[in-house]
Amino acid sequence: MVAGTAASVGLALANDRRLTPVFVEAAPQPIPATAVAMPPAGPLVALREFIARRVMIAAALAAAVVILAASIPAVTAVASTLRSASPSYGPPAQLRAAAGVAGNWEQSNAIAAPSADELSVAVLAGAVDRRQHEFEQALLKLGDLRRLGEELLRQQGAAVPVDAAPYTMGAPSGFAPGTVLRSRITIYGCTGPGGGFCIRMSSGGAPFAGAVACSDNLPFGTKLKIRGDPTGRVYECLDRGRLSPTWVDVYFDDTSAGMAWQSSLGTTLTDIEIVN
Numbered sequence: 668m669v670a671g672t673a674a675s676v677g678l679a680l681a682n683d684r685r686l687t688p689v690f691v692e693a694a695p696q697p698i699p700a701t702a703v704a705m706p707p708a709g710p711l712v713a714l715r716e717f718i719a720r721r722v723m724i725a726a727a728l729a730a731a732v733v734i735l736a737a738s739i740p741a742v743t744a745v746a747s748t749l750r751s752a753s754p755s756y757g758p759p760a761q762l763r764a765a766a767g768v769a770g771n772w773e774q775s776n777a778i779a780a781p782s783a784d785e786l787s788v789a790v791l792a793g794a795v796d797r798r799q800h801e802f803e804q805a806l807l808k809l810g811d812l813r814r815l816g817e818e819l820l821r822q823q824g825a826a827v828p829v830d831a832a833p834y835t836m837g838a839p840s841g842f843a844p845g846t847v848l849r850s851r852i853t854i855y856g857c858t859g860p861g862g863g864f865c866i867r868m869s870s871g872g873a874p875f876a877g878a879v880a881c882s883d884n885l886p887f888g889t890k891l892k893i894r895g896d897p898t899g900r901v902y903e904c905l906d907r908g909r910l911s912p913t914w915v916d917v918y919f920d921d922t923s924a925g926m927a928w929q930s931s932l933g934t935t936l937t938d939i940e941i942v943n
Contacts, residue, residue, distance in 0.1 A: 833875045835903055838888025839943060846941040850913040852893060853935060854925030855880065862922045868906035880906035880916035890942040891915070897931050901942055915939060 857865035857874065868874050870887050881889065881904035889904040893915065908916055919925035929935070 833877055834872050836870060836888035836905060838886065840889035840941055841886055842889070842941040844941060844943060847938050848913045848941070849936070850915050850939045851936055852915055852917065852929070852932065854917050854919055854922060854929050856919040856922035856925050858920065859922035864918070870905040872905065874906065874918045876918065876920060877902055878905040878918045879903065880908045880910065880918070882910040882912045882914040884912040892940045892942060893932070894938040894940065895932055895934070913939070
C-alpha cells in the first residue's frame, strides 16, 4: 500500500499533475488593483524547479523500491506458514532427509516395505506355528481323555503300569539298513503335562522308555536312530497314532523329561536312520 502511494506521487510529479482534488481549491480571486506585478520567473528559477521536481520523483521511487524489498521476507514467511499449516503425511520435513532416498519419505518407505516373497514366507511360518500350537493343544486334550480313562480303570481295580519292562517285536522294517528319512519328532508320556498314555501300546504291550509311536509307513518292529539325539538310543516302533508320514513320537514316563529331551534335541524336524 505504501509502495503504491509512493509510486502514485512520483507519477503525478512527473506529469505535473495536481496532488489535491479540484473541489478543495479556492475559487479564483480578482487581483487587487493595488497589487504590485511580479516580474516573470527567469530561466534559472525554472531550471531549479525542474531539478527539484526530478529529485522528488527519484526519492519517491527509491522509497517505493526500499519498501518493496523490505516486504519480501515478510511475504515469504506468511506463505511458508500457510504451506506448513496444510495437512502432511509421514515425518516432518526437517527429518525427511534422514528417512531414506534423497529425503523422499514416500519412496524410502516403499523401498523399506517387505517384498511379496518375504510376506509369503512370514505367512507360511505363521501358519506352521499355528498348526504346531493346535497340534499341541490336541495332545493336551487327548491326554486329558487318557487320564479320564485311566481313572475309570483304577476305579474298576485295573492295574496301571508305569516303568514297564521293555520288549521287542523282532520284525524287519522293510527298509535297507542305513536308510535316512526326514521325520517329525514329538514326545508323549504317562505322567506330566499332556500325559495319560499309560495303559497299552498298539502292539499290545505296556509302554516303556525307548518305545516310539510311528506313522503308518514305519511298520511295527522298525528300529531307528534319531539324528542329533543326545542319548544315542535305538528306538523301536511299537505304537501307532494318527500321524502323517513320516512321524516319530517318542515315549517318556514323564512328559516333563520328554520336553527337556526335545529341548536338547533343538528341533521337531530332523533325519532318522533305519537300523534294521
